[in-house]
Amino acid sequence: MLVATSSGLGLIGLFTILFGSLFFAASISFIFFSTIRRKRRETQPITLQSLRLPLLTLGILIVVLSALKLDLSFRARFALSKPALQREAVAILAGSTLPTPRQIGLFSASEVEKGAGMVRFILGDAFLDDMGVVYSPKAAPTRIAEDTYSHITGDWWYWHRSW
Numbered sequence: 677m678l679v680a681t682s683s684g685l686g687l688i689g690l691f692t693i694l695f696g697s698l699f700f701a702a703s704i705s706f707i708f709f710s711t712i713r714r715k716r717r718e719t720q721p722i723t724l725q726s727l728r729l730p731l732l733t734l735g736i737l738i739v740v741l742s743a744l745k746l747d748l749s750f751r752a753r754f755a756l757s758k759p760a761l762q763r764e765a766v767a768i769l770a771g772s773t774l775p776t777p778r779q780i781g782l783f784s785a786s787e788v789e790k791g792a793g794m795v796r797f798i799l800g801d802a803f804l805d806d807m808g809v810v811y812s813p814k815a816a817p818t819r820i821a822e823d824t825y826s827h828i829t830g831d832w833w834y835w836h837r838s839w
Contacts, residue, residue, distance in 0.1 A: 794812035813831040
């Protein structure tokens, strides 16, 4: 979800992706069953050759849904943006301030917050919730109210604040 909201997609875009995926799955089913019905009418056996297009489409759908489930797009953007995020986080912990909103790597940071030994980059929102990444080099980030954290790598954490 972070990948969508941090690129400005928002809830409407997420619903568009969801219903587009459902339409795509329905199209695959239609092609698959149409092929089977046509082959039965022609009294030809159903072969792998006749199911090539439906199976290819199903394979693509599985790859896309797996990439979404594993959040590969966010992980790739984070890996490419990590040096820029690290530079900014170290500078902020040293006392520097950053104007926001600001483009940092491949992310657009709407806010940057300095806490007790950590820096939060707010990269997106979903209606009332904020989300982003946290750089916390000394320890796990301190939980405030409804905050939740999950470890990404090294000193970096995924962060979500729910209202």
